[in-house]
Amino acid sequence: MARTFFVGGNFKMNGSVESVKQIIDNLNKADLPSNVEVVIAPPAPYLGLAVATSKQKTVSVGAQNVFDKASGAYTGEISPDQVKDLGGKWTLTGHSERRTIIKESDEFIASKTKFALDQGLSVILCIGETLEERKADVTLDVCARQLDAVSKIVSDWTNIVVAYEPVWAIGTGLAATPDDAQETHKGIRAHLAKSIGQDQAEKVRILYGGSANGKNAPDFKDKADVDGFLVGGASLKPEFIDIIKSRL
Template sequence: MRRKLAAGNWKMNGLESALGEIDALAAAHKATQTEIMIAPPATLLSRMVAHAGDAVVLAGQDCHSEESGAHTGDISAAMLKDAGASYVILGHSERRTDHGETNDQVRAKTRAALAAGLKAVVCIGETLAQREAANTIDIIGGQMSGSLPDLATGENLVIAYEPVWAIGTGKIPTLDQIGEVHDFIRMRLERRYGAGVGRSVRILYGGSVKPDNAAEIFDVSNVDGALVGGASLKAKDFSSIISALDASAD
């Protein structure tokens, strides 16, 4: 049985005053069935450890593919782990778009993350133009082939499907469209890694997940949780999404 995962990506948001949101989140979900992950900005990662306790696991928002070196402004996977992270988000659409990250670069970063003992949340998804051109499945398949390393398991890999056109827009695909993509991802995982591993990898949905639409999304086939942006910044909003995941696991 795959454990549900609620992953919050704070992106470039959060000062020290925001640590109280983690206190509230941890207090509200001490006995949750759902795994709760927060990816704060790097400036808060080590300070958040004491606030997260056992209720919340922490993640980096990106890492470099090299272990160390002359890479000003970058952070290695080993540094993230040393700061208290258990996960790292890789290949997010904003990294692919704003920084021109390729599938090959995402794969190299994922290898580095796994080598450092981190779990990788690898993001894939189509743009609006690709969706309207009926290329979604081809795009998703290509990103999976190019971005995922061979040494992946259900213990060290999570896939996050994030339709780029739905992120922060309030728009979401239909439930049938979400199901089609998640079922395809599951099929490709089983084909590449075998049925055992393929069925153990969790697949998250990311793209304008909010308290008022979470429950119906979590009822869709092969949706094992969510990668949440803005709605994860406040404990009250994120708690509603976590509770919806708990309910879907019953």
């Protein structure tokens, strides 16, 4: 079935007022394809700025993380309602840097995912294995465990996009081959079919997120289960537009 091509840009902990404006100005001036959905996720202090300056109809703004509570004594956290109040429509959850550095558990990520959905945000749910897990040939087992934590408490996946991000390929310059990514994405979709049903699984977009860039993005063009990219460092550069246009 046809799934809308999706490109997410995760700025991570990078940027300033000037640089975020410049990135968005480049997007505003670009002739972006109308059939590609784009979401940019700047650092939280720049969410309002990004919403206010983005003029492309196909570009939405999201947060890099949210908490699983609406308000309260949770210093440093950001709630889905606050993201929405600034005009954001999306959030990431489960990024490997939070799983491995902040030590967020599968269950906590699932709780945040459900709460964000319940509060009206759409979610880019990140999953993926470490190099050690890949060498042990348990990639799909790890992805299944991370997905199952969410499917146990979320039945409607209409507003979830899954991003497969092999930890060993994030920020390293290494990338899975298109064939490797397709094989893993196919396995992820097959597992989702068992847990949330074939119909939903066919509709869920699965992004590749390991060091995607303007040069290698077109190589994934004909892979049936690679529905787009979640881009890190390249989203800060002009080549982000090349990635958005990589299916033309």
